[in-house]
Amino acid sequence: MDAVAWGLMGGVVALLIIATVVVHLLRRRLPDQLNPALLDSISSRLRAWWLLLAGLAGALMLGKTATVMLFFLISFWTLREFITVAPTRPGDHRALFWVFVLATPAQYLLVAFAQYELFAILIPVYAMLFLHARIALSNDPVQFLERTAKIQIGLMICVYCLSYTPALLTALPLDPKGYSPNTRLLFFFVLITQLNDALQFAWSQLPSRHYLVPNINPTRTWEGLLGGTASVTLLGALLSWATPFGSSWVAAGMALAVALAGFAGGITMSAIKRDRGVKDYGTLVEGHSGVLDRLDSLCFAAPVFFHLTKVYFHYFPYVPS
Amino acid sequence: MIPHLLRILLAQIAQLLSGASVRWVDCQPDTCQRIYFANHTSHLDAVVIWSSLPMAVRALTRPVAAKDYWAAGPIRRYLSQEVFNALLIDRQDIKVHQTPIQEILDAIADRHSLILFPEGGRSSGEEVGEFKSGLYHLARRRPDLELIPVYLDNMNRILPRGEFLPVPLLTRITFGPPMWLEQGEHKQAFLERARAAVVRLRDL
Numbered sequence: 124m125d126a127v128a129w130g131l132m133g134g135v136v137a138l139l140i141i142a143t144v145v146v147h148l149l150r151r152r153l154p155d156q157l158n159p160a161l162l163d164s165i166s167s168r169l170r171a172w173w174l175l176l177a178g179l180a181g182a183l184m185l186g187k188t189a190t191v192m193l194f195f196l197i198s199f200w201t202l203r204e205f206i207t208v209a210p211t212r213p214g215d216h217r218a219l220f221w222v223f224v225l226a227t228p229a230q231y232l233l234v235a236f237a238q239y240e241l242f243a244i245l246i247p248v249y250a251m252l253f254l255h256a257r258i259a260l261s262n263d264p265v266q267f268l269e270r271t272a273k274i275q276i277g278l279m280i281c282v283y284c285l286s287y288t289p290a291l292l293t294a295l296p297l298d299p300k301g302y303s304p305n306t307r308l309l310f311f312f313v314l315i316t317q318l319n320d321a322l323q324f325a326w327s328q329l330p331s332r333h334y335l336v337p338n339i340n341p342t343r344t345w346e347g348l349l350g351g352t353a354s355v356t357l358l359g360a361l362l363s364w365a366t367p368f369g370s371s372w373v374a375a376g377m378a379l380a381v382a383l384a385g386f387a388g389g390i391t392m393s394a395i396k397r398d399r400g401v402k403d404y405g406t407l408v409e410g411h412s413g414v415l416d417r418l419d420s421l422c423f424a425a426p427v428f429f430h431l432t433k434v435y436f437h438y439f440p441y442v443p444s
Numbered sequence: 445m446i447p448h449l450l451r452i453l454l455a456q457i458a459q460l461l462s463g464a465s466v467r468w469v470d471c472q473p474d475t476c477q478r479i480y481f482a483n484h485t486s487h488l489d490a491v492v493i494w495s496s497l498p499m500a501v502r503a504l505t506r507p508v509a510a511k512d513y514w515a516a517g518p519i520r521r522y523l524s525q526e527v528f529n530a531l532l533i534d535r536q537d538i539k540v541h542q543t544p545i546q547e548i549l550d551a552i553a554d555r556h557s558l559i560l561f562p563e564g565g566r567s568s569g570e571e572v573g574e575f576k577s578g579l580y581h582l583a584r585r586r587p588d589l590e591l592i593p594v595y596l597d598n599m600n601r602i603l604p605r606g607e608f609l610p611v612p613l614l615t616r617i618t619f620g621p622p623m624w625l626e627q628g629e630h631k632q633a634f635l636e637r638a639r640a641a642v643v644r645l646r647d648l
Binding site for chain 1: 613
């Protein structure tokens, strides 16, 4: 981590402290005028951000391997949340075992060793082939396609897509002298996805509400999407000094892409939850959000951001300042 | 010393592996003498319930387990007797004068609580099976014990019957309100009521 990354992190800590204090004061001073459910939702988000920040800061300080390890643990946890709400049959047991103990660690090992050609195809091709064959071997044809599709999509979102976040550190060589520009890239990416979640949520609270997909998510509005995306794009431009991108236009464009992909992630995971009849992933207890509820946008945006960045630096190589 | 450390370690591992969220519905953890009775779908059930209890309660709570499984081999025997302090019951060899009920009552005296699986064996997990009469006999002999229904969710997917490798999914343990044997209640009616108390927790 270099001075810029430290500065950025200090800014985030300051922002979180202010938000936490404000929420605490609102709870104390105006208990009757505010919707308690809204405050609870904000508190739970703040708690998640503190945890994410602490984990990420610690991992980045320890180095690349620790960061890959952190995201491996997150993937493992979100996948178990996902499979817990997805219906599987006893015949899937052995296949699921290999999904957890083989496919997931293998993906992150390949990310750690920067084997881009392999980690880009491991889960979409080889895990997919293995999964289908293994479940066929279990001799239970009932709803075969539904079962394999559910496990495969869980593996794709929770493991494959998310693993592109630590791949920003390992598989995107920018500076032969070290990976500090990559650290900034990763931090910028995580910050933008989380700001995007926060701002879309904030803009959705406007009195004017035009619902986007009320059957899938009753809180997403056009106001939230447009306002959130516009403000995140602006913030991306303002934060361009902290990124390895040369210009604020590029940083703004990246932030816009991340905002749209993050939004897509949010509504896709809402659709899956609606289909399964659950409100949250995670603890199986009503009212407690799981890790996947907080990181759905990150999962979707990670490969988009990785590939856009890779293409950009291919044509406009990074110049150390 | 070593069994004590192993106890803490294994409880932590069980909690991590099962990712258990624990709910107490109209009931609080307590060190008073109780019988926790639950649906049974996997070999891990007793450990998961036991590890979800607070430490002080855990120290007084003894799982009832089948001797043919838990006394086979030195590791299982060590774990069941030294670490989990389990009460091993012989399922094959039940004598008239030395019934398991009497053995259990002698063993818990006026101190220990029990974890019991009244279905008598593991089920596939979709339905809770009929209860065997052990719970009734215990309740009749010791009407002062609180009977706590427990429902274990998803354990049948973590380690189903006939599998030996667990899949680390998330589980949920629900402890329900205490019940007792009513005055003059018949065996069958009581067992049905106890089973319904467990099933009810599934949908809460």
